[in-house]
Amino acid sequence: MALTAAVGIGLLSSSAIALDAPEGPVILVISGNVGQPNVGDEAHFDKAMLEILAQHETVTRTPWYDGEVRFIGPLGRAVLNAAGATGDNMRVVALNEYAATIPVTDFENLDVILAMQANGKTLRIRDQGPLFVIYPFDKHPELLNEEIFSRSVWQVKRIEVE
Ligand SMILES: Nc1nc2c(c(=O)[nH]1)N[C@H]1C(S)=C(S)[C@@H](COP(=O)(O)O)O[C@H]1N2
Numbered sequence: 001m002a003l004t005a006a007v008g009i010g011l012l013s014s015s016a017i018a019l020d021a022p023e024g025p026v027i028l029v030i031s032g033n034v035g036q037p038n039v040g041d042e043a044h045f046d047k048a049m050l051e052i053l054a055q056h057e058t059v060t061r062t063p064w065y066d067g068e069v070r071f072i073g074p075l076g077r078a079v080l081n082a083a084g085a086t087g088d089n090m091r092v093v094a095l096n097e098y099a100a101t102i103p104v105t106d107f108e109n110l111d112v113i114l115a116m117q118a119n120g121k122t123l124r125i126r127d128q129g130p131l132f133v134i135y136p137f138d139k140h141p142e143l144l145n146e147e148i149f150s151r152s153v154w155q156v157k158r159i160e161v162e
């Protein structure tokens with residue numbers, strides 16, 4: 001009985017945040033195991049849809065900028081959650097078709113963000129935007145390695161969840 005009630009509440013709360021259809025240009029497509037699709041069987045996001053998710057700030061040094069940068073964007077797990085996306089691994093694909101495989105546990109266990117801003121400025125395509133996978137390097141110096149750098153995909157356009 002208690003279990004049934006808990007499952008019922010879980011279903012209600014996830015369906016209560018059904019994903020709206022994008023109105024502006026689509027900057028991110030999530031495909032694969034997507035439980036909240038809004039275009040066919042995929043979840044498409046415009047900029048506004050990513051901006052209404054809770055924004056997380058990561059202040060860190062990185063191999064790609066001089067000194068500390070203040071990155072802002074939604075948490076990776078919040079974006080997956082909004083899409084109802086579940087799985088073990090993600091193939092994160094960039095505008096130039098560079099792709100990296102990221103274990104979903106990285107987004108669950110670490111505050112990895114899809115950065116949309118750096119030092120208060122919107123990341124344009126020419127600045128590695130519109131979305132840049134940013135790990136919290138300064139909080140977790142063990143992340144400073146080539147494997148995590150390779151997962152730090154910039155100009156992200158698509159996430160395929162398997
Ligand atoms: N969009 C995109 N992101 C990318 C890459 C890429 O080629 N394209 N290379 C990755 C790899 S393999 C690493 S090691 C780092 C490379 O950063 P660097 O070229 O500044 O050394 O970025 C990662 N993110």
Ligand SMILES: [Mo]
Nearest residue numbers: 146147149150
């Ligand atoms: Mo790399």
